[in-house]
Amino acid sequence: MTSPFEIEEIFPDDGEHQVRLPRRQSGNSPQGMAVTLLADYTLRTREWLPSAAIVALLAESGVSPAGARTAISRLARRGVLEGSRQGRHSSYRLSRSAAGNLSAGGSWIVTSTATARAWDECWTIVAFSLPQxxxxxxxxxxxxxxxxxxxPLYDGLWxxxxxxxxxxxxxxxxxxPGAVTVFRGRQVELDAVIARDPLAAxxxxxxxxxxxxxLGRWRLLLPEIAAGRVDGAAAVRARTEVMDTFRRFPVLDPQLPLRLLPPDWLRVPAREVFAAVYDGxxxxxxxxxxxxxAPFAGDSRPGIRAHTTADLLAGLDVAGGTDDSRAPESVTRGR
Structure with a gap:
């Protein structure tokens, strides 16, 4: 099992949204943290945020100003962010493609961990062969x-x-043509010595x-949240970290039928704790x-809006186009 997973596997590109989201790294990735921050508070509206404000928010999570500016620049080149400049001041927002990917990914995260599908005891097998x-x-x-x-149960057979x-x-x-074959059927039981259980994948x-x-990490925070003892900066850090961690579970645990899993599987308790932290x-x-x-923007920025797991489950409509009321002198998309 590959871990940690790349963020492309969690929020993949599709035919309509060609955008290169940053690779997940060991520990905290400044690019990943920046994407999570903008997604958590501007996903629906694609609000423009001054680059200095993004740097300040990342600094509260231990990212140096130089590291934050580098992360922002690289995200713009990847097409994840759109940049604008007004005089000496620059602002950024999620590109429409990135916002679409992140919205779909957020919905998938909460949907896939909230429901249990029926299973007919059949397996889908995808066999493929591509030239080197x-x-x-x-x-x-x-x-x-x-x-x-x-x-992957075997190389080239998923x-x-x-x-x-x-x-x-x-x-x-x-x-x-000729690259892939797909089957669906039941497993034939063989001698236990030679058989490979599909669950071995x-x-x-x-x-x-x-x-x-x-659960050991985040259950400890629930009493503090209930008592209102988590301040603003700590709340932002906690929401960023809990999302950054929990969004890997649908890939780690791709909703296998419960009958195939050990008793007392922790998928539901983990989702409940995630929702309690993220929503709370x-x-x-x-x-x-x-x-x-506010000190960098000079206004209230009504487009800053936190969403909850219920919002993600319902699906977030992503704003499109350019907000003319905040039209910058120039708008660029990093390439």
């Missing part, structure tokens, strides 16, 4: 399959207990350990972000 010179295409396919809940969804069909259709013990670590700190964190941005 098509390495980038092979990596993109593997990332997309993992995002869709598939895992499995899932669920039907092939339209998104996967479209991805596979782009591979070209996932490291179930490692996933359980990740859940236990997550939303108001405090939003007020703090507004307070940090």
């Amino acid at each position: 010179q098509h390495g980038a295409q092979r990596r993109a396919l593997r990332a997309q399959l993992r995002w869709l809940g598939y895992a 499995i899932s207990p669920y039907e092939l969804v339209p998104a996967a069909r479209r991805q596979l259709a782009d591979l070209g 996932w490291d179930i013990a490692a996933v359980a350990g990740q859940y236990e670590t997550f 700190l939303a108001g405090t964190a939003e007020r703090h972000v507004r307070a940090v941005v």
